[in-house]
Amino acid sequence: MFSKSKINEPGPKATDTANPAAPKPTPSAPPASGEAKPATPKAKPPASTLSSDLHITGNLKTTGDIQVEGTVEGDIRAHLLTIGESATIKGEVTADDVVINGRIVGRVRGLKVRLTSTARVEGDIIHKTIAIESGAHFEGSVQRQDDPLNPGRGTKPETANPAAAKGTDTAS
Template identity: 60%
Template structure:
């Protein structure tokens, strides 16, 4: 019924019987909503070229490559900061690759600073890699979920009862 050579060997395949293409009605529920399968398909990253300056926030569920200047926060699936790029703002992405300059907080599951990276700000990560030659000023904190609502847990301040001096006879 099936031949192993047809599947694994390159070359011309046997002609398949004619299959009519699906009609538009079967691939689209309406003109406003593409099929769910089309939403899951990944394409190449959106690229902001080196001559582009953005003032404002950028939000996407896809991948972004920045080569220009961004003055605002960026939220993406994967963000690549090019060598000529400068970002002033918070970065939140599952994977962050920094080759250029970032001034602000970086939060990501995987964060990589290349040898040409210049980061001034805190990094919250699950895994991090910093290549030799990278310039980094700030703190690094590991969290299981660095993408969660952006709140870094802090210790509660000491209560008044714990601040009481035990040598005070009036206490």
């Protein structure tokens, strides 16, 4: 009445013999092209965390994510930058996404900048979008730019006609 299932047993299965033209996967052999292609895309590495007992003097630059809990005296550039409640940054921070829970003394540049209720910022913020929660402390100016990550771009109004910028009348 009962028979042993061959689902989990190695070797050819009944479905493999029914379709002999189908290619059989060989997991141990690399593809013919010589390049191994992963079945799934690479997982994003976790954010680098700078612990609360760490004090860094110098600049930090990465294309990845950083979470700062300690003190940094220098500029930081990252993809996602999270400033913890106990963190202090003295320098310019530049990131696609900046979440500030702690203290920054210096300029902040980001496509998306978020000051939480525990944030303390002393410096200018240049952003594309900004969110400031109730209770955040901020001293400085706020400027919206389409491309806030590139210093010098979008800071001066551009004119289409250089002669008009010099005050020369070009209309006849």
